[in-house]
Amino acid sequence: MKRLLIYIAAVFMLVPSSCSFFEPIDIANENQPNINDLATPAEFYSLLRNGYNTWYNGSIAASPTIGFANAELFQAGTPGWGSGTMWFRPRQQLFNDDTPDPVIIINFGAWYNYYGSVGSAIKMSKMFEDPNFKITLGGVDYTNRAKAHAYLIQALLYGNIALLYDKAYLFTAEHDALTFDFAANTKTYQEVMDYALTQLDRAIELIETDAIDEDPASVVAGVTFNKALLLQFANSMGARFLASNARTQAENSQVDWNRVKSYAEKGLQADFKVAYDEGWRGKVMTRDVGSNYFAFYNMNWIRISQWLLNKMAPDDPYSVYPIPVTPGSDSFKDWPEIQNSPDSRLTKYFRYENMRNWFGSDRTERPGYGTFILSQYRYWRYYDIVERGQGMVDHFLKAENDTYLAEALIRTSGDRERIAQLINNSRVTLGDLPPALAAESYEALEDKLFYERYVECDLVWPQLGFFDRRRGKDQLIPGTARHFPIPGPELKMHGQALYTFGGVGNEM
Incomplete structure (x- = not known):
């Protein structure tokens, strides 16, 4: 892509220019297309790949994923990227205001990652309003397939925004970026998800009626979609979005489960894997490339929660949660290996390692921490792939x-x-x-x-644990924020009141 002077507040990026940290930076912008290149078929598929790249890197990025230690499927040894405001005990309010370093604000990263490609996806889909605009490669007309991808990228971006935020700015092909009314188009997470699913269904309809089988190029690292796989992927995403968007048990009971059933019946029949390639390893906003939860498992920044280990070996004395600590003694660091788990995945997916090699074990008495973070097991499922820096990691099983x-x-x-x-x-x-x-x-x-x-x-995708526990019977502990607020700088830029979540009585 061409090198250009980026203003993150550019049209379609939906980011405030008045904030001190949104300064122009002279780097290659892999997500913002040159509109003049869109008519070039080969370039169009490159731009589609960039859209998927933004979605995927945002979804596996360290921020906000590390914050979902609050769901207790894994525990964090460090409050990196401001995640401690989510999982510290007692729970506290999330910070939501101006800051000189936005990357460490847990609800900022995903917002700016995903919105970084919303405009691109809208631009691409609008190109198809011209009946003469065609994507033809090697004499084959890929126009409908390319259009379906543009809709699907919109669905992925807005679907993830809806899962994470209580509200969002819903910018669509019907809007003009120069006259967009942010306040009037501030929509609830239900409305944003409805739009995402509408775009997803439009993509599915196009794919189903398309005569083309295989895509001419890969748009996801390690994956070249054919018609069957793309339909399965889209339907599985529909099931994920619709099932995961509820914030409480009560909302979960109101989900259209017949629609979930319809999506899932047409969903993936094999694990969907993505290549752990350079550029596809997570990115936190405009920096911290490669900071993803797979790497954090390997780096021992996060460990499997004893809460989950107790579920896997409920009758083993060494799966007790939390691990007991005798005042004045560090003998807990040698807490023994679990010997009696009926689930063989304990040794397939996890590896015993005493806590003398884990910095988190020295932090239990710090404010916000506690013995709940202790664990004698590491996640080992993708360890070798991450260490080698190559191979396929799962995203949707x-x-x-x-x-x-x-x-x-x-x-x-x-x-x-x-x-x-x-x-x-x-x-x-x-x-x-x-x-x-x-x-x-x-x-x-x-x-x-x-x-x-x-x-x-x-x-495999640790955000799911948060989505599952906020909507299911294994409820999050009181005070846990159920979703994120719109970033404070956005609210101030558009004349909206600051607000936030977290703390008992202010969960959502």
């Missing part, structure tokens, strides 16, 4: 799709034999656990379902 379908069947009083089979696809095949049975109650099946999500799925 077949098991995640299976559990959405199983949950939709539970919520709609569906076939318990089918529910059990979907749970057992991972529970028995991967965990070597006794099978879930059709004779069990829906409640018992639900417990087994969420156990599978916690062990199998929610550490």
